[in-house]
Amino acid sequence: MINYTKKDEDFHGIFKLVSGEEVLAKAVITEDNGDCLVFLQDPVCIHAITKEISDQKVMRGMGFTKWMPMSDEEFFIVRDRDIITMGTMSKPIVLMYEAFILGDDPTKTHRRKSKLDDNKGYLGKIEDARLKFEKLFRGWS
Numbered sequence: 001m002i003n004y005t006k007k008d009e010d011f012h013g014i015f016k017l018v019s020g021e022e023v024l025a026k027a028v029i030t031e032d033n034g035d036c037l038v039f040l041q042d043p044v045c046i047h048a049i050t051k052e053i054s055d056q057k058v059m060r061g062m063g064f065t066k067w068m069p070m071s072d073e074e075f076f077i078v079r080d081r082d083i084i085t086m087g088t089m090s091k092p093i094v095l096m097y098e099a100f101i102l103g104d105d106p107t108k109t110h111r112r113k114s115k116l117d118d119n120k121g122y123l124g125k126i127e128d129a130r131l132k133f134e135k136l137f138r139g140w141s
Helices: 091-104 106-111 126-140
Strands: 011-017 022-032 035-052 058-066 075-079 083-088
Touching: 011 091, 035 091, 058 091
Parallel strands: none
Antiparallel strands: 011 022, 011 083, 022 035, 035 058, 035 075
């Protein structure tokens, strides 16, 4: 039973599974009939990259690969007893993760982008606000 996290709130987590895999995903922890379940959305694994540039130089980096590359599913369910430990992603890793997910499937761009609208954020004209404030101020004196 996972007692030290908030239930039914999504977060970006890193999960070490009993199989030895480290899985990064947007997750929600919930209870079902006394069992604790973790719903993983778009889970990925860390992929280490090492490349020799020359005889004395080596380039190292990391990237992501889909946890189950042959599946079209976005959500997976993991039982709490299959998790050794878990933590939250740091902000830079969240940004890298989201960029990977958005770059992996062009249909998911709606997660970050919103339609532009000429009236979005428009509260009125400055002159109208000035007149309202002057009228309000005069009413108090």
